Amino acid sequence: MPRSDAVTGATASRDRAALLIIDMQNAFFEDETLAGQQERLVTACNDLIDAARSGRSPVILVRTEHQRDGSTWTRSMLDDGEGFIFHGSRQADFVADLHAGGLDVVTKTRDSAFFGTDLAARLRSAGVDHLVLAGVSTHSCVAQTGADAFAHDFRVSYARDALGSTNEQYADAMLEIVSMEYRQPVLDRGQARALFA
Template sequence: MDLERNSVGIGQRPALILVDMIKGFTSSACPLGTDCPEVVAANAALLEGFRARNLPIFFTTVVYRNPDQASVFRNRIQALNCLTPDSQWVQVDSSLTPREGEALIEKCWASSFFGTDLAVRLQSSGADSLVVTGLTTSGCVRATVVDGLQHNYPVVVPREAVGDRNPQAHEANLHDMHAKYADVIAMQEVLTTIRGL
């Protein structure tokens, strides 16, 4: 049974974090990826909404520049070794190309916070809440949501803007995040709130 909880919602200056919306995860041509045009389209709609209100936007990618970075993780999931600086797979999906002033944060582990300067950038941006999207629901999205809460931010996850290779894991993790760490809501609700800011 889930615990009783309150909906915290979106603040007055939310930041959008697009977690690993990179070619290596949005294309089934990569061993790490799966074709998910509906998730890409949802992220494009959210990007448009955040840009229209001049709100903070952060992209993440996974890049391994030397053999020592996340060596245990890469030994466990060896397909990660294709995410090298010269690979097309580390590039943001072409439908979501960052604009000037929108940070692209390199990471080596699941959470967008771990081993990065995301927390400092969020503080500098004046963000008071987070909207977390991307891939995958059961992996890097969940890790980022948990760490977002642990950095004391209200976190919202737009249901249509996250995806996973495993449909059961996707649904289970949406349920779990909503029960404990974030408000999992419809993308349209997020867009309506953003337009009203």
């Protein structure tokens, strides 16, 4: 029987980890709170990207993008009559200095990277069992992706140093919920890097 690692939740002889970098786009860093975290987050995400590449683990950049005609807008966008992060706009671009070149991209229109995308199929075809999540925002898109990953039977870990949020109280509460209810551990950067070794 494979050995289970109590710290990371990884099964040593079976799990293959992939790194998902979520919504590291200009639009989200227009928020003052996230803008103050941008440099830290880019550094931490780049460190994980480099570690995953060195370990030949898949890295997927997840981005949010909408059409100007309203066809992809959320209910709240439609209610407000205002869209966000339009295809081809500067808002939709990944932030400067993120090591995004040559990486696979999944484009989503809702909080979860799994909703309406082929992410689960891509991960299965790559033999991935375990996801390491990083990016923004912890209490919304990151946590929703983690919850849906649980529903798709992937193991999940959160790279705390590479997570950002507009509301730290919400972020801490959400990480406590997913770590307890879904057994999805919150790791420091060293622990996260070790999953790609």
